[in-house]
Amino acid sequence: MIVAEQGSGLTRRDWLGGAAATAGLLAIPGQAAARRLRPSDRVNVAVIGAGGMGAQNMAKLTSQNIVALADVDFDHVAKSFVDNKGVARPEMQPLKAAYDRAARFADYRRMFDARKDIDAVVIATPDHHHAIAAKQAMERGLHVYVQKPLTYTVREGRTLLEVARRNPKLVTQMGNQGHSGDDGRRVVEWIRAGVIGRVREVHVWTNRPLWPQGEARPAAVAAPSSLDWNLWLGPAPVDWGYHPDYAHFNWRGWVPFGVGSLGDMGAHLVDFPVWALEPGLPTRIETRHSRWGGDTDIWDGKPPADLGSYPLANITTYQFGRAKGGPLTMTWYDGGLMPPTPTAMPATARMNPDGGVLYVGDRGMLMHETYGEKPVLIGDGVAERAAAVPMSLPRILGGRDGHEMNWIRAIRGEEAISSPFSVAVPLTETMLLGMVALRADQPIEYDGDRITNVAEANQFLDREYRKGWAL
Structure with a gap:
């Protein structure tokens, strides 16, 4: 047992x-x-x-x-x-x-x-x-x-x-x-076995958001009679009236309720490089982004005083200075943004605009889709090396x-x-540090406990709760 x-x-x-x-x-x-x-x-x-x-x-x-x-x-x-x-x-x-x-x-x-x-x-x-x-x-x-x-x-x-x-x-x-899928587990086995050599660079992208984002907060309307809006708000420390742009599906893009595209899809996409490469927590994070929802026509790039929705698109760069195999850079793209197509990409391969991960090694590349599926091996001899790698991770009955x-x-x-x-918390922390860098509006340096270069950004590691809903 x-x-x-x-x-x-x-x-x-x-x-x-x-x-x-x-x-x-x-x-x-x-x-x-x-x-x-x-x-x-x-x-x-x-x-x-x-x-x-x-x-x-x-x-x-x-x-x-x-x-x-x-x-x-x-x-x-x-x-x-x-x-x-x-x-x-x-x-x-x-x-x-x-x-x-x-x-x-x-x-x-x-x-x-x-x-x-x-x-x-x-x-x-x-x-x-x-x-x-x-x-x-x-x-x-x-x-x-x-x-x-x-x-x-x-x-x-x-x-x-x-x-x-x-x-x-x-x-x-x-x-x-x-994390339970067969393809994703095979990807981890290949990366750990070195079939594409040392990986120093990873690119991760998604087509999210598929909900309102980068928009000003709408005027409140009457909530459906079936909905207990006060309970829905729960711990969120805001007195926002109901609008269908918040509930039931659209909440991810609004600051008091969700953590944007990174929260939605990072748990799938970022999972595999974090799992395969064992980089530890990032040591430096920077986010570049489009304008925040609610920004005025004069935009300085900083979050508006009254945070509404997250920016429509972000590029977040993570530096892992303590990665198991040496320093690693991982770049996250959302809002439909994607990395450029590598020159070595075969004509038969396609970077799926819905989402994917590209690992760049010193002996080849590996690409897969959102849930670790449909892996593509790129480079001379990579497929042959991959075929020789034994299965080392247990497979989950039913897979994904x-x-x-x-x-x-x-x-x-x-x-x-x-x-x-024990797996999900450090993965989630990595994702959320991207949102902290977004809120900080400048690069942040992280020692595994606190942000060391922007003291006021440490407030974003926590949040306030509405009365009666404290953690």
């Missing part, structure tokens, strides 16, 4: 400044014990954010007991079961039947208080709720599957990892499903589509977990 281990073997320079630095940030109460489950048991699962992505996750878990749902708008949840013409989607009807049997709550805090039969929770809310919901669940002894990005801030990630370390029997998973059930099997002690918080 394989039991997943979480949070072991990380050093200060690996990612966040060690236990001593973390302890000063945290005050963790006593923890509840998780119910011991056997391979033959069905797991009692609840979901927070039951529509949209939450419904996609839960549709993979109908073999388990879905016992409770928490959502601020069940009319929106119902749309998950029909197509855009209102016709029932056959593949979603088992989930609808499970949802119809489950207890319903608007406020997940009330769900935690009322239901003592929950073993595990899927959290698929907007980003600004992730850490609070996950911490409350873990403190009650519940296993957690948290959608990406794991947290809204660096401090929140550190907090969740500390809770996981104190509760090693809890199984944690971030929803970066590409098995990410949710990998979590269930790990809870039951059948399989090692794919993307636990």
Whole structure:
């Protein structure tokens, strides 16, 4: 039997400044014990954010007991079961039947208080709720599957990892499903085996945002009667009225609720170079960008005083001065921006504008799409070297589509977990440091604990919370 281990073997320079630095940030109460489950048991699962992505996750878990749902708008949840013409989607009807049997709550805090039969929770809310919901669940002894990005801030990630370390029997998973894919794992094996030689340069791009961004904040309108807007706002310390440009899908581009394209797709795309190259945390980060939403016609490049939406496009350059294989530069492009096509690119290969990663080594190049899929080997002898590399990473049953059930099997002690918080937190921290550099409006230098060259930028490692919603 394989039991997943979480949070072991990380050093200060690996990612966040060690236990001593973390302890000063945290005050963790006593923890509840998780119910011991056997391979033959069905797991009692609840979901927070039951529509949209939450419904996609839960549709993979109908073999388990879905016992409770928490959502601020069940009319929106119902749309998950029909197509855009209102016709029932056959593949979603088992989930609808499970949802119809489950207890319903608007406020997940009330769900935690009322239901003592929950073993595990899927959290698929907007980003600004992730850490609070996950911490409350873990403190009650519940296993957690948290959608990406794991947290809204660096401090929140550190907090969740500390809770996981104190509760090693809890199984944690971030929803970066590409981490479970066969292609992505093969990419990691090839990079680590040196099939393209030493990698000093990586380019990562996405077509996101696919939502309003770089725009001024719209005037508030009446919220749908089915939506509890106050609960949706939750910990966000703003008094914004409702607008469909925020909820339900469009929140990623608005500063109080999401962390933009890096938060959306970085957890997939940045995952593979961080995994394969083991660079540790970045030591220097700089973001160049288009204008912020709400900027006036006279633009100085700085964030407006009243932050609304993030810039439409960003280029973020990460320097990893402590990378395992030597200094590494990784450049992130979003808003439809892409790196130039390498001159050595075969005529048959194409850089997918939807998203991809290009690794530049001293013996060739490797390129793959968003979830590590469709890898392309470039250069003389690269394919031959790749063919000789043995498989060294375990494969996840079901691959990318098995990410949710990998979590269930790990809870039951059948399989090692794919993307636990010990993996997800430093990855998320790397992504979020790009957003910190954006907010700082200048290059930042990071020692694995604090920003050393722009003292005031350290405020962006944390955030304020609305009264009653503190982490």
